[in-house]
Amino acid sequence: MIFKKLLITAGLAAALSMPVAGQAESVKIGFVTTLTTPAGVIGEDMKNAVNLAVEHLGGKMAGKDIEVMFEDDGFKPEIGKQKTDKLVKRDKVDFVAGFIWSHVLLASSKTVLDAGKFLISSNAGPSQLAGKGCNKNFFSTSWQNDQAPMAMGEVLNQQNVKSLYVIAPNYAAGKNMVAGVERAFKGEIVGKDMTKWGKDRQLDFSAELAKAKASGADGLFIFYPGSAGGAFIKQYQQAGLKDSLPLYSVFTVDSISLPKLQSANIEGVMGSKSTMFWAPDLDNAANKKFVADFKAKHGTYPSFYAAQSYDSIMLIDSAMRATGGDMSNQDAVRAAMEKADFASVRGSFSYGKNHMPIQNFYLREVVADADGNWTTKVVKTVFENHQDNYVDQCKL
Amino acid sequence: MDWHLLISQLLNGLQLGLLLFLLASGLSLIFGIMDFINLAHGSFYMVGAFVGASVVSLTGSLIIAAVATLIAMLVLGILVDTLIARKLYGQDHLDQVLVTFGLILVFDTLAHIIWGSAGATIPLPEVLNGQLEIAGFVIPTYRLLIIGCGLLVALGSYFLVTRSRLGMLIRAGASNRAMVTALGVNIDRLYLIVFAIGAAMAGFAGFLIAPITEASIGMGNEIIIIAFVVVIVGGIGSVKGAFYGAILIGFIDTLGRSYLDDLLKIFISNQSAETAAPALSAMLVYVLMAVVLVFKPEGLFPPSGFNKK
Numbered sequence: 001m002i003f004k005k006l007l008i009t010a011g012l013a014a015a016l017s018m019p020v021a022g023q024a025e026s027v028k029i030g031f032v033t034t035l036t037t038p039a040g041v042i043g044e045d046m047k048n049a050v051n052l053a054v055e056h057l058g059g060k061m062a063g064k065d066i067e068v069m070f071e072d073d074g075f076k077p078e079i080g081k082q083k084t085d086k087l088v089k090r091d092k093v094d095f096v097a098g099f100i101w102s103h104v105l106l107a108s109s110k111t112v113l114d115a116g117k118f119l120i121s122s123n124a125g126p127s128q129l130a131g132k133g134c135n136k137n138f139f140s141t142s143w144q145n146d147q148a149p150m151a152m153g154e155v156l157n158q159q160n161v162k163s164l165y166v167i168a169p170n171y172a173a174g175k176n177m178v179a180g181v182e183r184a185f186k187g188e189i190v191g192k193d194m195t196k197w198g199k200d201r202q203l204d205f206s207a208e209l210a211k212a213k214a215s216g217a218d219g220l221f222i223f224y225p226g227s228a229g230g231a232f233i234k235q236y237q238q239a240g241l242k243d244s245l246p247l248y249s250v251f252t253v254d255s256i257s258l259p260k261l262q263s264a265n266i267e268g269v270m271g272s273k274s275t276m277f278w279a280p281d282l283d284n285a286a287n288k289k290f291v292a293d294f295k296a297k298h299g300t301y302p303s304f305y306a307a308q309s310y311d312s313i314m315l316i317d318s319a320m321r322a323t324g325g326d327m328s329n330q331d332a333v334r335a336a337m338e339k340a341d342f343a344s345v346r347g348s349f350s351y352g353k354n355h356m357p358i359q360n361f362y363l364r365e366v367v368a369d370a371d372g373n374w375t376t377k378v379v380k381t382v383f384e385n386h387q388d389n390y391v392d393q394c395k396l
Numbered sequence: 397m398d399w400h401l402l403i404s405q406l407l408n409g410l411q412l413g414l415l416l417f418l419l420a421s422g423l424s425l426i427f428g429i430m431d432f433i434n435l436a437h438g439s440f441y442m443v444g445a446f447v448g449a450s451v452v453s454l455t456g457s458l459i460i461a462a463v464a465t466l467i468a469m470l471v472l473g474i475l476v477d478t479l480i481a482r483k484l485y486g487q488d489h490l491d492q493v494l495v496t497f498g499l500i501l502v503f504d505t506l507a508h509i510i511w512g513s514a515g516a517t518i519p520l521p522e523v524l525n526g527q528l529e530i531a532g533f534v535i536p537t538y539r540l541l542i543i544g545c546g547l548l549v550a551l552g553s554y555f556l557v558t559r560s561r562l563g564m565l566i567r568a569g570a571s572n573r574a575m576v577t578a579l580g581v582n583i584d585r586l587y588l589i590v591f592a593i594g595a596a597m598a599g600f601a602g603f604l605i606a607p608i609t610e611a612s613i614g615m616g617n618e619i620i621i622i623a624f625v626v627v628i629v630g631g632i633g634s635v636k637g638a639f640y641g642a643i644l645i646g647f648i649d650t651l652g653r654s655y656l657d658d659l660l661k662i663f664i665s666n667q668s669a670e671t672a673a674p675a676l677s678a679m680l681v682y683v684l685m686a687v688v689l690v691f692k693p694e695g696l697f698p699p700s701g702f703n704k705k
Contacts, residue, residue: 038612040513170674193653194674200618203609206408206539207653214401227515231609238536238608240527256514260610264519 026065027320027327029313030087032080032098032108033122035072038227041256042100042305043072046122048298049306052290053313061317062325068313069093073100077107084108088115094327095120097312100305102126102145102173113137116330118337120316122309125356127176131390134354137330139337141311141344143277144356144388145173146180148250149223151275151361151382153184156219156248162187165217165245167208167232169197169224177223177250183389191215203231209239222249230257230264237268247272253366255280255301258374270374272366277357278307278346279364279378286314286343301375307345318342350385354394358387403533405654406647411539413646414546418601419619420626421553421638422594428633428699429569430485430587435496436476437598437623438616439503444469444599445611446507449516458521465603466596473595477588485587500617507613515612524607542604549597550639557635566590570633570699622649625685631695640697645681652677 031050033043047070054066069091073080080099087093088111096112097120099105105124112119113135121129125144129135156164166181166189168174174194182189191211196202212220220241224232229252236247253274261269280291280301290310294302302310315337322336323329338351349359361383364376423437447468451461480499484492524538557563565586568576577583602616609615622645630641657673664672688696 036508036513037614038513038515040508040613041515044513192670193657194670195653196674196678200621203615203618204412204605206411206536207405207650210401210404210408211654214398214404227610227612230517234610235536235608238525238527238538240534240536260514260517264517264607264610265522265525 026067027061027316027325028091028093028095029066029068029316030071030084030091030093030096030098031068031122031309032071032073032083032087032096032104033309034075034100035070037075039075039100040072042226042303045256045303045306046098046100046309049290049294049302049309050313052294052297053310053317056289056293057313057317061320062323064320064325066313071098073104075101075104077101077104080104081107081111084111088112088117093117095316097316098122098309099124102176103171105129109133109135109138118316118333120312122312123305124173125388126172127390130354130356130388131393132395134394134396136334136355136396139315139351139355140357141315142308142357143359144390145176146183147383147386147388148275148277148361149177149180149221150184151363151386152221152248152250152273153181153186154382155273155275155363156181156221157184157186161185161219161248163190163215163217164188164219164221165190165212165215166192166221167205167212168194168222169201169228170194171197173225174223181221181250187218190217201228203228205232205235206239209235209241212245213239213241217245220245220247222247222252224249224252226256229253230260233257233261233269233272234264234266237266242268249274250276251304253376254305255303255375256305258366258376259300262374270366270368273379274364274376275361275382276304276364276376277359277361278304279362279376281375281377282346282362284343284345284347287345287347290345301373311342311344311346314342314344315340352387352391353396354388354391356388356391358385360384361386400533401654404535405650407535407539407543409647409650410643411542411546411646412650413643414543414550415601415605416619416623416626416646417550417639417642418546418597418604419623420630420642421635422590422597423620423623424627424630424633424638425566425570425590425635426594427627429566429573429590430481431573432481432485433489433492433496434481435493435620436499436503437594438618438620439500440469440472440595440598441602441616441619442507442611442613443472443503444602445518445606445615446511446516446602447599448603449518449606449611450511452518453516458518458524461518462600462603465599469596469599470592472599473592474588476595477591481591482584482587504613504617511611511613513613515610516606517610518603518607520607538607545600545604549600553597553635554639562586562589566635567699622681625681627695629685629688629696631698633699634695634697637695637697637699641695644696645684648680648684649677652680656680 033046035043071083095118100123102124119138121140130144193208319333319336323332349357363379367377448461448465451464527534528537626641630637656677660669
């Protein structure tokens with residue numbers, strides 16, 4: 001009788017310990033992005049890149065299986081936080097990556113960091129997490145919001161643009177982008193419109209474009225991520241501004257908007273300039289493999305969102321390789337990640353003390369590739385090893 | 397004062413107003429005649445845009461797509477009326493709001509399944525992507541086309557409402573529903589026709605805007621709120637009210653976005669004007685609605701003989 005009880009207890013214990021043992025054999029990564037709403041197209045691109053990275057790694061990091069759990073934030077901070085809670089508390093993931101939107105990341109970061117897990121931003125770069133709110137377990141494989149528009153401001157100076165008209169959405173990142181270009185641009189900002197953004201965002205820019213045209217500015221700077229970018233550029237062309245008001249943008253003209261603009265025959269975007277830390281034609285082995293395999297699989301160029309997501313997985317892999325997949329020693333994992341010792345698709349980069357990349361920024365131009373597909377091409381390097389402005393506020 | 401800019405902005409306001417009219421006239425009639433709050437009216441706008449985009453990509457013709465969209469939307473309107481909305485006429489407004497909110501989710505998810513999350517574009521022929529120069533004014537050709545189509549539909553609905561038997565019934569239904577029923581008019585059929593026409597006009601508006609903003613999931617939810625404001629400002633159940641209300645809102649929204657920051661700069665510092673202007677111009681139409689509700693709670697142009705409840 002006692003023997004039987006013992007046997008059952010032993011059996012139960014074995015059964016209970018089984019999944020635990022199973023967990024120890026895998027690296028668990030939660031990935032929060034937007035998979036529904038019109039912004040879902042961005043999330044799909046990121047998901048495809050993550051899956052490609054896992055495939056390139058043969059499904060294993062340091063001999064352990066990679067287990068990625070995707071969650072949809074629905075473009076809302078409160079949902080993003082709920083999903084992050086679930087990943088950390090129920091699924092017990094080791095890393096949480098993803099996050100397109102700054103406000104979603106800010107709402108969710110505490111959950112991950114308080115639980116002592118690693119948080120990797122694959123896109124959003126709010127100043128808070130780069131400066132005062134920096135954390136030893138927070139890493140970025142993208143950029144700080146202000147950096148790309150600062151590079152654009154520098155380009156405008158170099159191109160001798162004397163006056164600029166600015167149009168951007170009226171929310172946190174939009175304000176960061178405008179602040180970034182204003183900081184670096186030495187000419188005069190002759191007009192500025194901040195348009196309604198969010199659930200009932202404004203997509204008809206007729207009034208703003210008429211004002212920009214009447215202002216007589218030398219150039220037009222915009223920031224419209226996602227589908228709003230395509231809409232803006234269409235109206236820019238329909239208003240006939242291509243020759244009189246050259247377009248300069250950040251995070252607007254990408255491989256998500258370009259195929260749509262091409263199918264709608266919006267030639268006004270050809271030759272338009274944008275600044276970015278990466279481009280599909282960037283010449284390094286890791287990027288060539290990433291872009292070629294992504295194109296072969298999905299038929300389009302990967303977007304910068306995809307590049308950053310791919311790098312997030314590769315960053316985790318670098319840490320797992322260095323530590324032999326041992327998650328128990330957090331300091332070792334963190335030290336390995338700080339080295340950024342992996343073949344990034346942007347080429348080599350290093351981390352500042354706030355764990356934001358110190359990296360190059362390039363000027364890109366829209367061209368047609370050999371097959372006639374519209375894409376962006378690197379024109380030149382604007383900033384070399386550029387570090388964000390908030391690192392001094394970080395007390396790490 | 398830059399008159400050139402002002403006239404461009406007035407035309408932009410007119411274009412926005414006419415699009416709003418296409419949406420709001422159907423919404424207003426459905427609300428006024430059937431006493432039915434249709435939150436899903438914006439979904440018709442979205443479906444119209446997607447159907448139009450699909451037909452254009454299949455046939456390459458904008459005209460075929462316009463006709464196909466109108467027919468498809470009439471059919472969809474008939475289906476929604478017979479299968480869902482009919483059971484809700486005369487019910488509590490809360491029930492209607494709940495069901496039509498559910499419909500929004502259903503339509504959004506269906507659009508996601510059928511057309512994907514990327515949205516769909518309607519390519520325009522070279523001519524329509526260009527600009528026209530009239531008396532020194534350079535105006536995007538396609539926006540003129542929207543204005544033309546909008547005015548045509550407005551004129552058509554004016555004649556329909558004031559000169560036809562159907563229009564008479566619609567007007568009668570809007571002023572006194574109970575009496576129309578008591579007089580033996582087939583009210584189910586009247587409701588069906590109004591609902592289908594409303595859906596078709598909303599779908600047509602979506603089709604018209606798609607070449608500018610592209611068809612995307614949830615696009616109707618973005619504009620339906622403003623359409624409700626138009627209905628309230630114009631007067632519930634009045635096509636004439638929907639027309640003037642929509643044009644008014646179109647002008648106020650566009651002129652607010654154009655001139656409010658300059659206007660504020662006269663009174664406050666440049667920097668605070670830049671911060672305050674976007675928030676204020678987004679609020680302007682609601683401010684107008686509040687003012688109208690205070691001074692003319694039944695709207696600017698209520699249906700004649702409108703019985704104040």
